[in-house]
Amino acid sequence: MSGAASQGRGVVAIDVGGTRTRVAAGDGPVVRFPTEQDYDRQLARLRDAIPGTPSAVGVSFGGRVTAAGDVRVAMNLRGYEGRPLRRDLESTLDAPVRVAHDATCGLLGEHALGSLRGTDRCGYVTLSTGVGAALRLGAGGHFVAATTEAGHQLVAGNDRRCGCGQTGCLETLLGGAALGRHLGRALETVEDAGFWHAYARHLADGIANFALTAGLDAVAVGGAIAAQRAGLWPPLREALAERLTYQAVRVHRATLDEAPLAGARVLLDVPPSSILH
Ligand SMILES: [Zn+2]
Known part of the structure; x- marks a missing residue:
């Protein structure tokens, strides 16, 4: 993958797992914190973890989402179900956001940069x-x-x-x-x-x-x-x-230490029609 969207300095990758959240802004160090079970508190934690206004944000999420980025099923984050995650992050971070299931992001990361x-x-x-x-x-x-x-x-x-x-x-x-x-x-x-x-x-x-x-x-x-x-x-x-x-x-x-986080960035270069959520 060598598209433009994932290359900018303002690009942010986020991995929201059932237990832990990781945030990588530009080339900076990865910020980690326990995932909040409360959806609105999680949005606030993410806002605090991201400096400035990103140019684009790719999100790996520990649950199924719709093509629109709404949370369909999240067995380990039940309070997120039904919430419009992509739209809420776009308004919280004031940036374009793409969201996909963490397994899909892990796959994209390993295929672009790792063992696949x-x-x-x-x-x-x-x-x-x-x-x-x-x-x-x-x-x-x-x-x-x-x-x-x-x-x-x-x-x-x-x-x-x-x-x-x-x-x-x-x-x-x-x-x-x-x-x-x-x-x-x-x-x-x-x-x-x-x-x-x-x-x-x-x-x-x-x-x-x-x-x-x-x-x-x-x-x-x-x-x-x-x-x-x-x-x-x-x-x-x-x-x-x-x-x-x-x-x-x-x-x-998987050869990447944090394949879903890497894949969240790769996601920004993948045509939406190539992702089946
Ligand atoms: Zn089951």
Whole structure:
């Protein structure tokens, strides 16, 4: 991507996750703060974190939005649902704003600058407070990047109730918030090797189904859990090798530290018609 919109000094990228918010203004350092559950307080925090008037703002958001930038579903930010996020940010920041799901932004970042460069059929999975997935199909400038509900694919034999209302979602086996509720303690504090081995196998099932459904050649895995658990990769690769026979799928950790934040900037150069929210 080398469009003009993302290159200006006044460009701001924002990643609003279910737990943390990151703001990168121009070439300055990334500002981080806990995401406010209260929507209006979050708008005020963002205003305070951004110096001056930006030329353009790209936003990665931890939930589904409409093409107009209204929040449709945000499992971990329920107070944001139904709010016109793009329009509110435009009036708060006095700048043009683009918004997309954080999985889509992670995908755009990894494709433009990371491990998915040059791949025409690829996906991105984020393992964080929730589980998100997006895919990108197409070559050169002709492509579509679409958010998916692969994080809520149904897993046979799984009777856990998900925050979305369904029973058996993959998110109940992989998402930080859902596992924290199930285990009665924060996922970051769990060191049991057996737990993480089972986690890797559930992840392999989810990635295999996601890749096979869309015929993906490569999947990058990002998010805080992927970044902090280096031990996930050997059992994940082993489980994927058992599952996938004829369809070779390259699965690897996202190479960008903060792919959604990078992707929020890339988003500014992508035609709106190439993004399916
Ligand atoms: Zn669900």
